[in-house]
Amino acid sequence: MDIWISLLKAFLVGGLFCLIAQILIDKTKLTPARILVLYVTLGVVLTAFGVYEPIVKFAGCGATTPLTGFGYALAKGVEKAVKEHGLFGALTGGFTATSSGICAAIVFGYLFTLIFRGKPRD
Amino acid sequence: MRSEEYQKYVNSRAGKSPLLKDCLFAFLVGGLICALAEGLHYAYDALGIETETAKALVSVTLVFLAALFTGIGLFDDLAKVAGAGTLVPITGFANAVVSPAIDNKSEGFIMGVGAKMFVIAGPVIVYGILSSAIYGVVYYILNMWMG
Amino acid sequence: MDVIRLPRRVSIIGSVAVVGKKEFEGPIGADFDLHDDTEMFGMDTWEKAESEMQRRALSLAIGKAKIDATSLDAIFAGDLMNQCTGSAYGLKDFSVPYFGLYGACSTFAESLMLSSLMIGAGYFTTCASVTSSHFCTAERQFRFPLEYGGQRTPTSQRTATAAGAAILSAENAGKVTITEVLPGRIVDKGITDVNNMGAAMAPAAVDTLSRYFHATGTNPDGFDLIVTGDLGIEGHGILCDLLLSEGIDVRPVCNDCGLMLYSAESQDMHAGGSGCGCSASVIAGHVIKRMEKGELRNVLYLATGALMSPGSLFQGLSIPGIAHLVHLSV
Numbered sequence: 001m002d003i004w005i006s007l008l009k010a011f012l013v014g015g016l017f018c019l020i021a022q023i024l025i026d027k028t029k030l031t032p033a034r035i036l037v038l039y040v041t042l043g044v045v046l047t048a049f050g051v052y053e054p055i056v057k058f059a060g061c062g063a064t065t066p067l068t069g070f071g072y073a074l075a076k077g078v079e080k081a082v083k084e085h086g087l088f089g090a091l092t093g094g095f096t097a098t099s100s101g102i103c104a105a106i107v108f109g110y111l112f113t114l115i116f117r118g119k120p121r122d
Numbered sequence: 123m124r125s126e127e128y129q130k131y132v133n134s135r136a137g138k139s140p141l142l143k144d145c146l147f148a149f150l151v152g153g154l155i156c157a158l159a160e161g162l163h164y165a166y167d168a169l170g171i172e173t174e175t176a177k178a179l180v181s182v183t184l185v186f187l188a189a190l191f192t193g194i195g196l197f198d199d200l201a202k203v204a205g206a207g208t209l210v211p212i213t214g215f216a217n218a219v220v221s222p223a224i225d226n227k228s229e230g231f232i233m234g235v236g237a238k239m240f241v242i243a244g245p246v247i248v249y250g251i252l253s254s255a256i257y258g259v260v261y262y263i264l265n266m267w268m269g
Numbered sequence: 270m271d272v273i274r275l276p277r278r279v280s281i282i283g284s285v286a287v288v289g290k291k292e293f294e295g296p297i298g299a300d301f302d303l304h305d306d307t308e309m310f311g312m313d314t315w316e317k318a319e320s321e322m323q324r325r326a327l328s329l330a331i332g333k334a335k336i337d338a339t340s341l342d343a344i345f346a347g348d349l350m351n352q353c354t355g356s357a358y359g360l361k362d363f364s365v366p367y368f369g370l371y372g373a374c375s376t377f378a379e380s381l382m383l384s385s386l387m388i389g390a391g392y393f394t395t396c397a398s399v400t401s402s403h404f405c406t407a408e409r410q411f412r413f414p415l416e417y418g419g420q421r422t423p424t425s426q427r428t429a430t431a432a433g434a435a436i437l438s439a440e441n442a443g444k445v446t447i448t449e450v451l452p453g454r455i456v457d458k459g460i461t462d463v464n465n466m467g468a469a470m471a472p473a474a475v476d477t478l479s480r481y482f483h484a485t486g487t488n489p490d491g492f493d494l495i496v497t498g499d500l501g502i503e504g505h506g507i508l509c510d511l512l513l514s515e516g517i518d519v520r521p522v523c524n525d526c527g528l529m530l531y532s533a534e535s536q537d538m539h540a541g542g543s544g545c546g547c548s549a550s551v552i553a554g555h556v557i558k559r560m561e562k563g564e565l566r567n568v569l570y571l572a573t574g575a576l577m578s579p580g581s582l583f584q585g586l587s588i589p590g591i592a593h594l595v596h597l598s599v
Contacts, residue, residue, distance in 0.1 A: 123458075123472075123511070125457075125458045125459040126459075128458040128459070128460075128472065129458070129459055129460065131507075132460060132465065132468040132507065135503075135506065135507070136423075136424050136465055136468070136503060137422075137423035137424055137502075137503070137540075138423065139420070139422055139423060144420070192416045192418075193416075195416060197416060197418050198415070198416050198417060198418045198419075200418065201417075201418025201419060201420070202418070202419075202420060202421075204418075205420045208418050209418065209419075214418065217416070217417065217418045218417065220416070221413070221414040221415070221416040221417040221418075222414045222417070224414065224415075224416055225409060225414035225415055225416065225417075226414075228313075228314040228315075228316070242413070242414075242417065
């Protein structure tokens, strides 16, 4: 039963993050690009103030999959790196923690660029 | 009509996006993507993969799927309905990297694909990394004080 | 600036429209001379495809006019791509004197106007007007990559994949003539929303149309059709509203190329079509043919353009509009 409850929690919290962004897109002049930047930065700030960690504990991937979760990973990354390497960690922690996601985007992006081409939208 | 009056008039008559429908689909699709992520996490756990690696693998899997959907041309069709539902999860980030890369193939692999890959997703990396670096410095100073 | 009446007969002796898939599936799709469902026209990039559309449109128009390319005195052509490359690459092999124009969606009227003025003034005898737009090249240049997942707002317009060509001549007698032209002025009412270009261009259309009616003493009832291009649903409504407040009621005879090209119900096109090729294909492929058949006799063609660039938008500048008027009659 546990798994269904966590799936439901992830669904609800993740969906809520998307819903808020949709309201921002439709109701304000914020472009999608600005909203993504806002979400990532917000993720870092909320993690810094200890607000985001409880959401991650509660919702799991529902909190780590939205781009705020990317900010969370960045913030946790620098925390860990600063603890291990001191001030130098501020420069390495962010990229280290998110390297697999960014690298995957580059590798798969390149791979599919070799295979596919753009199509006119319907 | 003066410019200010005209802008007011234009705003008052412009059709609004269907907020309720947009929100519903954003919530449903975004929620489902996150639930899928959670499911993948369970699956990788069950395979005995260590938690940190499993978490990273979940992101990598979603990035792969989003990149694939972008390549075969389904991502934009889904996003037209889902809006923020596909934009906000890491799938949106992957789409923002892959779509300009595919699009700029005709300008060559260096100045096209290579240079344009982060033309949309770049700001996310820049401001994400920048804020994390600032936080790192603050965190370091706080830790020194707190001992 | 007053309305210019052409001092000699300038007629359209051949007109052709080449379109993509969506345009062919639209309500007037059957009128178009050529279409390609892949929208590639046998080329390997979208940019080459757009050039190819211009090349084919002009070739077909030359054939219809039963003339040789060598008898063309000049081509007036334009498109939306950087530095008008769509026209330059598409038309280079014709070896005809060439003028590249940029008037955004108003370019086709601008090219008809300049062709007819040059012929009217006696400098040239036969000219070609060619313009095009391609959904994929315009998306790439002005908006997002083709596969980028984004939503469009209800007021946004779709760039048409279409090209139109018309051959104008003082000698060979075509049925449809250009009798009057009125160049537009740049009008900027401070609209910054790139997804509402209809609103940015409508004031320019109002400016040109009311100047025309005042200068000529005519009123909308005297025309079978007043066709704007491409204000879309939003701009069309604004135009009708604003003209009504000036005491001019165009509603019974006014239509818009952006609305005619697509079906609002069955094709998800939001506010309608746009782009240099939109009104070019509707005029060259549909309106002129109807005039040749005698279904329409007296038509005002008013093409509107939004004169911004991606850079000007990022810098927060508002979108200036323009509207050129061409009076077509049988």
